[in-house]
Amino acid sequence: MRIKNYVRVCALGAALQFGLGGVSLAQLYSNGNNVISGNNVGIGEDDPEAKLEIKNDFIPPPTCINCLALPPTDEPALRLTTEVHPNPPTTSSVSTLYTWDIHSGEELEFIAGTGSSASTLFSLSENETSIGGDEVLLSDDFHFSKQEGSSLFKYTLGLGAKVNGGLMSQTTSGQSGSAIQNYNGSLRLYTGIGASSVPLARLTITNNGRVGIGTTNPSSSFEVKDGDVEVENGQLLVKNGDVEVSSGEVLIKNGRFVVSNAQGVNQFEVKSTGYVVAREILVDINESIPDYVFQEDYALMPIAELRAYIAKEHHLPNIPSALEFEDQGGIELGEMSRLMLEKQEELVLYILELEARLYALETSNAEK
Numbered sequence: 001m002r003i004k005n006y007v008r009v010c011a012l013g014a015a016l017q018f019g020l021g022g023v024s025l026a027q028l029y030s031n032g033n034n035v036i037s038g039n040n041v042g043i044g045e046d047d048p049e050a051k052l053e054i055k056n057d058f059i060p061p062p063t064c065i066n067c068l069a070l071p072p073t074d075e076p077a078l079r080l081t082t083e084v085h086p087n088p089p090t091t092s093s094v095s096t097l098y099t100w101d102i103h104s105g106e107e108l109e110f111i112a113g114t115g116s117s118a119s120t121l122f123s124l125s126e127n128e129t130s131i132g133g134d135e136v137l138l139s140d141d142f143h144f145s146k147q148e149g150s151s152l153f154k155y156t157l158g159l160g161a162k163v164n165g166g167l168m169s170q171t172t173s174g175q176s177g178s179a180i181q182n183y184n185g186s187l188r189l190y191t192g193i194g195a196s197s198v199p200l201a202r203l204t205i206t207n208n209g210r211v212g213i214g215t216t217n218p219s220s221s222f223e224v225k226d227g228d229v230e231v232e233n234g235q236l237l238v239k240n241g242d243v244e245v246s247s248g249e250v251l252i253k254n255g256r257f258v259v260s261n262a263q264g265v266n267q268f269e270v271k272s273t274g275y276v277v278a279r280e281i282l283v284d285i286n287e288s289i290p291d292y293v294f295q296e297d298y299a300l301m302p303i304a305e306l307r308a309y310i311a312k313e314h315h316l317p318n319i320p321s322a323l324e325f326e327d328q329g330g331i332e333l334g335e336m337s338r339l340m341l342e343k344q345e346e347l348v349l350y351i352l353e354l355e356a357r358l359y360a361l362e363t364s365n366a367e368k
Contacts, residue, residue: 054078155182161193168199188216220244231255239264283334290342293349300349316343 042048044055086093098110110122122131131144143158156163161170161177168179170193179190179199185207190199204212212218214225220242229236229243230251236243238259243250250257252272259268269277292298301309301317315321319339325331 151184153182153184156180158193161190161199168193183216186216215246218244224248231257281333283337285334285338287335287338290338290345293342293345300346303350303353318342 040048040051040053042053042055082098084096084098086095108122108124109120143156143161143163145154145156145158145163147154147156156168156179158168158179159177161168161179163179168177168190170176176191177193179193181188181190181201187205188201189203191202193199200214201216202213204216204218206212206218210218210221210223212223212225214227215223222241223244223246225246226248227245228249228251229245230253232253232255234255236250236252236255236257240262252270254272256272257270258266260266266277267279269275271277293300306317309317313321320328
């Protein structure tokens with residue numbers, strides 16, 4: 001018996017059949033315009049210009065509007081299908097279809113499932129790439145995830161980090177990663193995502209324009225929490241807004257801190273040289289204002305005792321010494337202002353006492 005390899009054309013060109021060893025391996029059925037021209041094969045194209053060219057003709061109905069943007073969705077130009085059958089099969093078992101479709105609208109789709117349960121897992125067109133599901137794995141170090149609910153919306157892009165429903169973890173490479181997240185309209189930036197540490201938002205821009213560093217809920221236009229703000233060779237300008245630093249410092253090197261009004265006129269300025277320029281300073285004093293000096297029961301130190309105290313201590317009573325000022329690193333403006341007012345009021349009492357003694361002396365001399 002002789003076994004042949006063959007190519008057979010059947011039914012007046014309606015089918016092109018390929019066989020090997022007497023077994024039919026593949027058949028190409030045609031309802032027109034399927035040709036082999038030289039080394040090129042055309043399906044639906046009678047003059048193929050590539051090794052394999054597939055053409056899907058679509059003739060819209062006369063009443064169709066904007067039909068160039070509405071190609072038929074049920075007639076793809078090319079379909080590759082794998083049907084997975086249950087094993088072992090049962091009377092109620094249903095096979096699953098995995099299909100790649102290239103539509104005449106230049107769209108590539110990967111569809112899983114059958115009938116009403118079919119869903120598009122991946123689609124690619126000229127202007128858009130869409131990946132279905134809540135978690136997208138573009139590579140081991142490049143993830144995208146979304147979490148949507150009645151009042152919570154998270155869209156997270158992981159760079160060197162796994163993200164799933166807003167949760168973040170380390171990738172299989174073992175390196176810490178970063179993530180960018182849209183959280184209910186606010187933009188958050190995460191860094192240092194590791195295997196065990198809970199990711200913290202390093203930078204937040206809220207949906208009302210506030211900026212927070214180290215906090216996801218800034219209470220002012222710009223807030224830094226548990227950190228410092230440093231400006232080197234520049235200026236930190238605040239115009240019609242707030243700058244808040246919690247548990248940190250504002251450092252200015254070779255620059256200045258300026259607060260201006262709505263017209264741009266500087267109202268307060270701190271220079272790196274140590275100068276402070278302000279239109280007016282209001283000091284909040286926690287202690288009572290020393291009007292108590294003028295109470296009848298106030299114990300004013302007699303002048304003789306005051307002279308002896310100054311000779312011994314070399315500073316006024318109730319005023320810190322030079323050594324005490326040095327130890328505390330400077331002068332507290334509010335407290336010093338209160339103490340100076342106390343000394344001024346005591347000085348008034350001394351002047352009034354001297355005036356009374358002078359009046360008594362003058363009266364005594366006039367009577368002689």
